Amino acid sequence: MKKLLTALALIFGITVGVSACAPAGPVGLEADTIVIDVRTPEEYATGHLDGALNIDVQSPDFAAQVSQLDPEATYFIYCRSGNRSGQAMSQMANMGFGDMTNGGSVDEASATSGIPVVKN
Numbered sequence: 001m002k003k004l005l006t007a008l009a010l011i012f013g014i015t016v017g018v019s020a021c022a023p024a025g026p027v028g029l030e031a032d033t034i035v036i037d038v039r040t041p042e043e044y045a046t047g048h049l050d051g052a053l054n055i056d057v058q059s060p061d062f063a064a065q066v067s068q069l070d071p072e073a074t075y076f077i078y079c080r081s082g083n084r085s086g087q088a089m090s091q092m093a094n095m096g097f098g099d100m101t102n103g104g105s106v107d108e109a110s111a112t113s114g115i116p117v118v119k120n
Contacts, residue, residue, distance in 0.1 A: 033075065034076070035051060035052040035113070036052060036076070037052040037054050038085055049117060066095060067095065071096040076109070077092075077100055078108070079105070082104035
């Protein structure tokens with residue numbers, strides 16, 4: 001039974017990871033959509049979508065930071081390639097967030113959303 005549950009968990013994890021990695025098509029972001037960059041602060045400083053929050057998915061306090069957000073809001077999440085944004089979306093889904101779009105990489109997210117990349 002334990003092997004079956006482990007196998008199911010692995011299959012589910014792989015399925016979520018693969019589907020969450022692909023950037024979405026054009027979303028025409030609504031004005032109230034919250035944009036989140038889940039890369040490191042160093043990566044964020046090299047260029048990020050204008051107005052994006054920086055919440056590093058690899059940070060030990062990622063869940064604590066995300067728990068301060070409204071789970072009913074709409075989120076557009078991106079990283080360097082779409083992988084970490086998929087991981088973030090999986091964690092956020094487990095926390096009760098539902099309306100999320102994976103923007104993929106910074107460049108893909110900018111092209112999809114129409115939001116320019118800026119540096120601080």
